[in-house]
Amino acid sequence: MAEHPPPDSLQNYGYRQELHRSLTFRDLLVYGLVFMVPIAPFGIFGSVFQGSGGMVALTYAIGMVAMMFTALSYAQMARAFPMSGSVYAYAGRGIAAPVGFLSGWMILLDYVLVPGLLYLIAGIAMNSLVPAVPVWLWLLGFVVLNTAVNYAGIQMTARVNKVMLLAELVVLAVFVGVGVIALAQGKGRGFDFTAVYNGGTFSWGLVFGAVSIAVLSFLGFDGISMLAEENKESAHAIGRSMVAALLLAGALFIVQTWLASLLVPDPDKLIDRGDPDGTAFYDAARVASGEWLATLTAAATAVAWGFANSLVAQAATSRLLYAMARDRQLPSFLARVHPRHRVPVNATLLTAAVSLVLGLYMNSRDDGVTLLSTLINFGAVTTFLVLHVSVVVHYLIRRRSRDYWRHLIAPAIGFAILAYVVFNADIAAQRLGFVWLGVGAAVLAGLLLTGRRPRLAVMETTDEPAATPPRDG
Numbered sequence: 001m002a003e004h005p006p007p008d009s010l011q012n013y014g015y016r017q018e019l020h021r022s023l024t025f026r027d028l029l030v031y032g033l034v035f036m037v038p039i040a041p042f043g044i045f046g047s048v049f050q051g052s053g054g055m056v057a058l059t060y061a062i063g064m065v066a067m068m069f070t071a072l073s074y075a076q077m078a079r080a081f082p083m084s085g086s087v088y089a090y091a092g093r094g095i096a097a098p099v100g101f102l103s104g105w106m107i108l109l110d111y112v113l114v115p116g117l118l119y120l121i122a123g124i125a126m127n128s129l130v131p132a133v134p135v136w137l138w139l140l141g142f143v144v145l146n147t148a149v150n151y152a153g154i155q156m157t158a159r160v161n162k163v164m165l166l167a168e169l170v171v172l173a174v175f176v177g178v179g180v181i182a183l184a185q186g187k188g189r190g191f192d193f194t195a196v197y198n199g200g201t202f203s204w205g206l207v208f209g210a211v212s213i214a215v216l217s218f219l220g221f222d223g224i225s226m227l228a229e230e231n232k233e234s235a236h237a238i239g240r241s242m243v244a245a246l247l248l249a250g251a252l253f254i255v256q257t258w259l260a261s262l263l264v265p266d267p268d269k270l271i272d273r274g275d276p277d278g279t280a281f282y283d284a285a286r287v288a289s290g291e292w293l294a295t296l297t298a299a300a301t302a303v304a305w306g307f308a309n310s311l312v313a314q315a316a317t318s319r320l321l322y323a324m325a326r327d328r329q330l331p332s333f334l335a336r337v338h339p340r341h342r343v344p345v346n347a348t349l350l351t352a353a354v355s356l357v358l359g360l361y362m363n364s365r366d367d368g369v370t371l372l373s374t375l376i377n378f379g380a381v382t383t384f385l386v387l388h389v390s391v392v393v394h395y396l397i398r399r400r401s402r403d404y405w406r407h408l409i410a411p412a413i414g415f416a417i418l419a420y421v422v423f424n425a426d427i428a429a430q431r432l433g434f435v436w437l438g439v440g441a442a443v444l445a446g447l448l449l450t451g452r453r454p455r456l457a458v459m460e461t462t463d464e465p466a467a468t469p470p471r472d473g
Contacts, residue, residue, distance in 0.1 A: 017229070018229075018337045018342070019084070019154070019229045019230050019337065019342055019343070019344075020153065020154055020155070020230060020342035020343075021229070021230055021231065021232040022154060022155050022158075022230060022232055023154065023158060023227055023230050023231050023232060024232065024233060024237075025233055025237040025240065025241055027158045027161075028224050028227060028231060028237060028238065028241035029241045029244055029245055030158070030161050030162055030165050031158065031161055031223070031224060031227065031241075031312055032220060032221045032223065032224045032241055032242060032244075032245030032246075032249075033165055033245050033248060033249055034161045034164055034165050034168075034220075034308050034309065034311075034312050035219075035220025035221070035223045035224075035309060035312040035313065035316070036217065036218060036219070036220035036221060036245065036246075036249040037168065037217070037220070037304050037305065037308065037309045038165070038168045038169055038172055038249060038252045039168050039171060039172050039256070039297075039300055039301060039304055040217035040249075040253070040304075040309075041056075041060070041217055041253050041256055041257050041260075041281065042256075042281045042282075042297055042298075042300070042301040042304075043121055043125075043278060043281070043301050043305060044217065044278070044373075045257060045260055045275075045280050045281035045284075046270060046274065046275020046278060046279070046280030046281070047274070047275055047278075048060075048210050048257070049261065049264070049267075049270055049271070049275070049280060050270060050271050050274045050275065051206070051210035052206065052207055052210035053198060053201030053202070053206055053210075053271060054194055054195060054198055054201060054261060054267055054271055055194070055195060055196065055197060055198055055201065055202065055207060055210075056195050056210075056257045056258075056260075056261050057195040057196050057254050057257050057258040057261065058195070058196050058197060058207060059207055059210045059211055060217070060250065060253040060254050060257055061196075061250070061254055062207060062208070062211050063211045063215055063217070063218055063250070063253075064218065064246065064247075064249075064250030064253070064254070065417075066211065066215075066414070066417040066418060066421065067215070067218045067221065067246055067250075068243070068246055068247075068250075069388075069410050069411070069413050069414030069417065070222070070384045070387065070388070070414050070418070071221055071222075071239075071242045071243050071246045072239075072243070072406065072410050072411075072414070073384075073387050073388050073390075073391045073410065073411050073414055074221075074222060074225055074238075074239065074242050074387065075238070075239025075240070075242060075243065076239070076391050076395065076406060076407070077090035077094060077225075077387065077390055077391060077394070078090075078225050078228060078235055078238040078239050078242075079235050079236060079238075079239060080093075080094070080394060080395075081093050081094070082228045082229075082231075082235035082238065083228050083229055083323070084225075084226055084227070084228055084229045084319045084320070084322060084323040085104070085226070085319075085320060085323030085324065086107060086222060086223075086225045086226055086320065087100075087103045087104070087107050087222075087383045087384075087386060087387045087390070088100050088101075088103050088104030088107060088320065088323060088324060089323060090103075090387060090390045090394075091103040091386050091387070091389075091390045092104075092327075093394075094390035094391070094393055094394035094398075095386075095389065095390055095393050095394070097453070098444055098448070098453070099386065101329055101440075101444055101447075102386075102437070102440050102441065102444060103383055103386045103387075104320065104323075104324050104329065105436075105437070105439075105440030105443070105444075106379050106382055106383045106386075106433075106436070106437060106440065107320065107379060107380070107383040108320065108379070109375060109376070109378070109379030109433065109436050110219065110376050110379035110380040110383065111313070111316060111317040111320050112317055112351070112354060113358065113372055113375055113376050113379070114219070114310075114313045114317070114376055115146075115310050115313045115314050115317060115351060115352075115354075115355035116354070116355040116356075116358035116359045116362065116372065117359075117362075117369065117372040117373060117376060118305045118306060118309050118310035118313060119139045119142050119143060119306055119310055119355055119356070119359040120135075120139065120359045120362050120363055120368060120369060120372070121278075121301075121302075121305045121306070121369060122138065122139075122142055122301075122302045122303070122305045122306020122307070122310070123135040123136070123138035123139040123142065123306065123359065123363070124278075124363075124369075125298055125299075125301055125302035125305070125306075126138040126299075126302045126306070128298065129295070129298060129299055129302070135363050136360055136363065138306070139356065139359045139360065139363070140356065142306040142307060142310060143352050143355055143356045143359075144352075145307065146307065146310055146311045146314050146352070147314070147348065147349065147352040149311055150311065150314055150315050150318070150343065150348050151338075151341060151343065151345065151348060151349075152341060153341040153342060153343055154227070154230050154315070154342070154343060157311060157312070157315055160308075160311065161308070161311070161312065164303075164304070164307065164308035164311075165308070167300075167303075168300065168304050168308065171296060171297065171300040172252065172256060174293075174296065175256065175259075175285060175288075175293065175296075175297060176255060176256060176259060178288050178289045178293060179259040179260070179262075179263060179285075179288045180259065182263065182287070182288040182289060183259070183262055183263070187263065187287055187288060188262045188263040188264075188284075188287055188288070189262055189267075190262070191262065192262065194261070195257065195258045195261035195262065196258070201271075208420055208421055211421055215377055215380070215381060215421065217249075217253055218246065218249065218250070218253075219376070219377075219380050220245075220309070220312070220313075221242050221245045221246045221249070222242070222380075222384075223312060223313070223316035224238060224241050224242050224245065225238055225242070226315070226316040226319040226320060227315075227316075227319065229319075260280075260281055260284040260285075261284075263284035263285070263287045263288050264280065264283070264284050264287075265283055265284070265287055278369075279298075281297060281301075282294040282295075282297050282298045285297045310355075314348065314351050314352065314355070315348075317347075317351045318343070318344045318347035318348040318350075318351050319344065319347070321334045321344065321347035321350065321351065322334060322335055322337075322344035322347045325347070333346050334346050334347045334350065335347075358372075371432075374432075375432055375433060375436075378422070378430065378432075378433035379433060379436070381418050381421055381422055382422060382433065382437075384414070384418050385415055385418055385419060385422070388411035388412070388414050388415040388418075389411070389415070391406075391407055391411040392407060392408060392411050392412075395407035396408050
């Protein structure tokens with residue numbers, strides 16, 4: 001009698017195992033933390049502070065709760081479909097292949113633009129520290145370095161991730177320690193909780209508008225799902241690592257932004273005029289302990305965004321392109337896997353090329369960073385909305401699950417929170433995001449009219465008892 005492949009095997013879905021299964025739960029957790037960047041608020045602190053009326057810690061707390069519902073939905077779909085592609089695969093198999101195509105198209109707005117944004121921010125930051133080296137040269141250097149590491153294989157990427165995560169945590173620990181001592185010595189405005197709640201400025205519309213900016217710091221936990229075919233443990237490790245990464249990063253974000261808000265030299269001015277140069281966090285560090293701490297936090301931001309974060313972003317983007325190309329919904333050359341390194345080599349190189357061109361172009365625009373940030377947020381959040389619908393359709397409707405908390409209530413709460421965030425998002429981001437969606441719909445219509453309806457290898461082949469899955473998050 002022929003043996004059946006294990007439940008997590010790609011054979012159940014009509015695919016061959018091509019990528020190298022070598023990642024453990026710890027590797028996935030580190031990957032997610034590096035992707036989110038434990039010091040991510042350093043770079044956008046001023047924007048969130050202004051947008052929230054100073055209640056920056058509350059904003060990150062709400063953002064963490066909102067993303068937690070999304071992480072729970074990711075965990076459910078990763079268990080049902082343990083493969084690369086994230087929401088593209090989940091919506092395509094959980095709802096319908098055309099919906100998966102549009103979801104993949106929208107998440108491309110997130111994943112393809114993210115590396116370019118990271119390289120640009122890092123290049124600007126490094127140029128401020130070493131003005132003799134132009135932004136474009138820093139950008140080129142980061143692209144080449146990250147591409148070389150990703151080309152060497154996922155194990156090399158995982159090892160670099162661990163080193164970079166440790167370095168970021170050391171810098172964060174230095175800031176927190178020095179910041180607490182400075183506040184105890186009377187610097188800043190002392191300990192208070194206006195960063196958590198300020199009755200004079202509070203409104204739900206204000207806070208959720210700021211959440212739409214803060215969400216950028218949380219993007220990355222979802223990238224763990226892109227490594228499903230390189231995970232050597234059970235599919236449950238994907239969901240657990242997402243939830244763990246989100247909780248750890250959220251706690252770090254809340255602590256560091258609360259301390260920084262107490263050290264801001266002129267809170268009213270920051271709320272009134274904003275932070276056009278992106279230096280508000282470094283100004284707070286300067287109040288705590290002078291120029292050396294301001295320089296350390298600025299340099300750490302540059303390296304974290306330009307190397308560590310963009311390294312994992314490039315890896316995730318290449319896996320999305322690989323998954324869509326494997327299903328013949330993108331050009332087939334993107335599905336080529338390097339025979340020795342076992343990575344999607346053409347997708348990796350294309351991601352690098354697009355990031356370089358995009359970064360250079362946006363560097364020539366005054367609004368380059370803002371435009372990229374808002375578009376990335378819009379693409380991610382709208383895709384997360386489809387993810388929640390996928391959970392309900394796949395489990396509750398198709399498989400008739402009676403686990404109403406995980407398959408109806410939690411997805412519905414997550415959907416409602418994110419819908420409110422989208423409603424309060426930047427108008428320009430809404431317009432450009434819907435234009436991108438319209439282009440995707442036109443491409444899909446062209447595929448349907450020419451008889452090339454999007455199809456996935458195998459739509460339903462497993463006997464997964466989804467009505468009562470194991471309770472692991």
